[in-house]
Amino acid sequence: MTLEKILTSDNMNPMVRKAEYAVRGELAIRSEKIKTELANGASFPFKRVVGCNIGNPQALDQKPITFFRQVASLVEYPDLLKDENAELTSKLYPSDAIARAKLLLKHIGSVGAYSHSQGIPHIRENVARFISERDGYPADPSKIFLTQGASAGVQLTLQMIVEHSNVGIMIPIPQYPLYTATLAVLDAKPVPYYLNESKGWGLTPEELQRSYDEASRNGIETRALAIINPGNPTGQCLTEENMREIIEFCRQNRVILLADEVYQTNIYKPESRPFHSFKKVLMSMGPEYENFEMISYHSISKGMIGECGRRGGYFECQGLDTSIMEQVYKISSISLCPNVQGQIMVDLMVNPPKKGDPSYEQYKKEYDDIYFSLIRRAKKLEDTFNSLEGCTCNSSDGAMYLFPQIRLSEKAIAAAKEAGKEPDQFYCMAMLEATGVCMVAGSGFGQVENTAHFRSTFLPQPELFDDFCEGIKNFHASFMDKYRD
Amino acid sequence: MTLEKILTSDNMNPMVRKAEYAVRGELAIRSEKIKTELANGASFPFKRVVGCNIGNPQALDQKPITFFRQVASLVEYPDLLKDENAELTSKLYPSDAIARAKLLLKHIGSVGAYSHSQGIPHIRENVARFISERDGYPADPSKIFLTQGASAGVQLTLQMIVEHSNVGIMIPIPQYPLYTATLAVLDAKPVPYYLNESKGWGLTPEELQRSYDEASRNGIETRALAIINPGNPTGQCLTEENMREIIEFCRQNRVILLADEVYQTNIYKPESRPFHSFKKVLMSMGPEYENFEMISYHSISKGMIGECGRRGGYFECQGLDTSIMEQVYKISSISLCPNVQGQIMVDLMVNPPKKGDPSYEQYKKEYDDIYFSLIRRAKKLEDTFNSLEGCTCNSSDGAMYLFPQIRLSEKAIAAAKEAGKEPDQFYCMAMLEATGVCMVAGSGFGQVENTAHFRSTFLPQPELFDDFCEGIKNFHASFMDKYRD
Incomplete structure (x- = not known):
């Protein structure tokens, strides 16, 4: 006897069904499949899959910061810190890593215990100190919440704000699809404002006002504005003047500002x-x-740290009502606490080795090597894109991505339609099948109608980067030839 | 100029506002405050706060399993596994921990990289093997999802199921408040069924049917039944016969079974x-x-492992429609992946050292010491509760809690009302202020009307356990005297 299914895609949560997340969508799923088939000996026109769909540096062999991992290793196995092991441990770990691990364990107890739901107080104090040193203005540990990555923070705070299905949240177009996916699940309205590609993905208060007013005319109550700076997928970095305009816009229109600043150290034109x-x-x-x-919002997944798999980050609340802070605490507590190793990495991010510390020189070298290599790779990939027929690409002020525009032929657009795909999705799928390079189609981020883009990280290994760029060039040329009108 | 707040508790998400989570509610918040005041030298009638509000063994000094932590430490700092460090490393880590760390890193790459959104394939294979060895029936890695603790799995799957606000989910009363909190946030209807305290918190199919039928009469579409086995907060363990009845009930009423089995190794009457x-x-x-x-659902937070702070667990889907499995994957991918150290602890939980392995004897001893100590402490606390005036307590078949009933005087009930509290909340707050012991009032779990209970873990340190029980006895006696009618 076969039972008829109780739960089907027809009667599941329709908001969940509606949500889309292109970064790990069809292209990424296909690339995972190819990876498995390659491992099982199948033949493809390439030897490896290169995941440029997601900012995941350590998956592409970026070496973690040694000091951070030494501390993480020590707190896992506190027996290493006992007197009887001191001699051996000191041969494998530098003294400042040992001191930091002891200090953290003094405050934490065990990394295996649930912590305070808002995050370990000692670590929140260090985050507050970091913010006040960065900005020159005070920060309050009681207004900081540690999270399982910035994504979790964005989801939690959007969940607080969305009162009903007519609440609107302003999001940039193009945007990181976490925002549209979360709003879909919450049954809220995305209120799109457009970044101007021809002006380096610039943002004007006029466009913000246009977007807000249009939503108002449609009966939408706009409650918040999400901004990603440096931009994802666009890589633009806002000027101070522009930021003042944005704040002024929010104040005048009574809109909460959600500032996604996870790429704050990925700055390539300092x-x-x-x-x-x-x-x-x-x-x-x-x-x-x-x-x-x-x-x-901030995160340990980006910058030169790239500790994505650990799921750590924080958000700082500014000016929120006390009753809302209590609600944020309550909703955090239902999930008990963010994972403690992620919290510890936040501590290390905001309080790395200082000049004079035993680990400082190594830390500085590792950090700078990654940083300058990212600058070089960003430029190299930008030049590659701009050398392609029908392709233009703004340069990257920051973040980990380029978002070039491609102009596809009528024939290519017709072939895409035939295959039931958006033109940029069709292009990216062809690239994946030909080169093993997995990017994300622009339609997954939003774009001006009748344009086509894709997003690529510039994270492939430095020693493979020339080949990577060459592969893109060759693929593009043959794609353009194949579909020439 | 003071700006009027945009976001207030009046216009925030009303479902979030409604959610309650007593385990970290008023009592826990007060206990955190006392802890800070004690640390700052304030005087209380006790020297330490004892958190019995939550199953958090390592916060009460339960030592983690050494082998598990050795592996976790090695994967954090892969330089330890290099040939040039082999001699030193082998003096600090046993050979099987080193071999396991190497094997895991071969499959994972780096613990700092985002993994597969569903969880690392190698670890899911090991989970499937564990399940099939436990049950004697096959399990499929593609139907297993690794999660950030069982809570995250429960939240995710409930989110899938709730189509609209008239969808009902059956939950036990008393229940673990994750369920009511999640259903509040999802705006779904909890459909309560009662566990029978006088029959050892037993469950009958008649009561399930009564609950289902009553909900149906109220226009509620019941789609799933959540069951916690061993029970939380009740500690009861279901018989095979009873489980067959429950499955049969689900089949006949077309209800999905959600089996929360996180306490599956906390079994005290094997x-x-x-x-x-x-x-x-x-x-x-x-x-x-x-x-x-x-x-x-299963978790690394409970059992003899108690690695709560790490946030790891998994759920296994049985019989779900393929389209639903795809949706579960999609919604998981929006949060990218569960933290990798949590996934690694799942691997260790399902594949601990085996007889003959270098670490086996130590593992076995550590595991058994915790296990037999939990049995002793459960019994000791049960006896303590049953010795109290007006208090009765079922014994614990499993899990980490006791849920005694207390009969309070009219005078105590009036005093509670005066203080604006539920009677059991009032009792627990008095206990906290007098003894430093933090428990959770029965009203946070649900209970038969006009009864009062509280939940306590039996996790305080073995060497402090007699004092802990003595403190409860003394407090209870003086509370009863103070409010004697």
């Missing part, structure tokens, strides 16, 4: 386009902005 | 009340149950 935190810019605008409502 | 998994019982019922829809 002279002309330095990073400014929204917190700092806000504070510089004077005491009348003290009650301005803002949440800003 | 002869008379052994643990049976619902998967095994289902499979034993014959091929006509093959398509029965069920999800079962």
Whole structure:
């Protein structure tokens, strides 16, 4: 007897069904499959799959920061810190890593115990110190929440804000699809504002106002504005002046600012386009902005750390009502606590070795090597894209991505339609099958109608990078030839 | 200028506002505050706060399993596994921990990389092997999802099932408040069924049917039944016969079974009340149950492992429609992946050292020491509760809790009302202020009307356990005297 299914895609949660997340969508699933088939000896026109669909540096062999991992290793196995093992341990671990591990365990007890739901107090104090040193303005540990990565923080805070299905949240187009996916699940309305590709993915207050007003005319109550700075997928970095305009827009329209600043150290033009935190810019605008409502997010997954698999991050609440802070605590507590090793990595991120510490030189070298290599690879890939027929690509001020526009032929667009795919999705799938390179189609991020883009990280290994760029060039040329009108 | 708040508790997400989670509610918050005040030198009638509100063994000094932590430490710092460090490393780590760490890193690459959204394939294979060895029936790695603790799995799967606000999910009363909190956030209807305290918290199919029928009469579409076995907060362990009745109930009423089996190794009467998994019982019922829809949950936080702070667990899907499995994958992928160290601990849980391995004897001794100590402490606390005036307590077949009933005087009930609290909440708060022991009031779990209970773990340190029990006795006696009618 076969039972008829109780739960089907027709009667499941329709908001969940509606959510889309292209970064791990059809292309990524196909690339995983190819990887398995390659491992089982199947033949493809390439030897390896290169995952450029997601900012996952250590999956592409970026070496973790040694000091951070030494501390993480010691806190896992506290017997190493006992007197009887001191001699052996000191041969494998530097003294500052040992001291840090002891300090952390003094505050934490065990990495295997649930912590405070908001995050370990000692670590939140260090985050507050980091923020105040970064910005030159005070930060309060009681307004900081440690999370399982910035994604979890964004999901939690959006969940707080969405009162009903007519609540709108302004999001950039193109955007990181976490935002549209989360809003779909919450049954809220994305209110798109467009970044101007021809002006380096710039953002104007006029466009923000247009977007807000259009939503209002449609009966949408816009409650918050999400901004990603440096941008994902666009890589643009906002000027201080622009940020003041955005804050002013929010204040005038009574909109909470959600500042996704996870790429704050991925800054590739530090002279002309330095990073400014929204917190700092806000504070510089004077005491009348003290009650301005803002949440800003940071993560251990990006920057030169790249500890994605660990799931750690934090958000800082600014100007939120006390009753809301209590609710944020309550909802955090239902999941008990963020994982403790992720919290520890936040501690290390905000408090790395200092000049004079035994591990400082090595830390500095590892950090800089990654940083300067990212600058080189970003430029190399940008040049590659701009050398392709029908392709233009803004340069990257920051983050880990390029988002080139490709102009496809009528024939290619017809072939895509035939295959039941968006043109950019069709292009990316052809690239994956030909080269093993997995990117994400622009349609997954949103784009101006009748344009086609894709997002690629510039994370492939430095020693393989030339081959990687060459493979893209060859594929593109043959694709363009194949579908020439 | 003070800005009026945009987000307030009046216009936030009303479902979030409604959710309650007593395990980390008012009592726990007060206990955290006392802890801080004690540390700052304030004077209380006790020297330490004892958190019995939550099953958090390592916070009460339970030593982690050494082998597990050795592997976790090695994978954090792969330089330890290099040839040049082999001699030193082998003096600090046993050979089987080194071999396991190497094997895991071969499959994982780096613990700092995002993994497969469903969990690392190698680890899911080991989970499937564990399940099939436990049950004697096959398990399929493609139907296993690794999660950030069982809570995350329960939240995710409930989110899949709740189509609209008239969907009902059957939950036991008393229940672990994760269920009511999650259903509140999802705006779904809890459909309560009562466990019978006078029959050792037993469960009858008649009560299930009564609960289901009553919900139906109220227009509720019941789609799933959550069951916690061994029970939380009740500690009861179901018989195989009872489990067959429950499966049969689900089949006849077209209800998905959600089997929360996180306490499956916390079994204190292995002869008379052994643990049976619902998967095994289902499979034993014959091929006509093959398509029965069920999800079962497991965790690294409980058992003798107690690695709560790491956030790891898994769920196994049985009989779910393929389209639903795809949706579960998609929704998992929006959060990218469960933290990798949590996944690794799942691997260690399902594949611990075997007889003959270098670490086996130590593993076995550590495991057994915790296990037999838990049996002793459970009995000792049960006896303590049963010795109290007006208090009765069922014995614990499993899990980590006791849930005694207390009969309070009219005077105490009036005093509670005066203080704006439920009677059991009032009692627990008085206990906290007098003894430093933090428990959770029965009202947080649900209970038969006009009864009062509380939940306590039996996790305080063995060497402090007599004092702990003595403190409860003394407090109870003076509370009863103070409010004697």
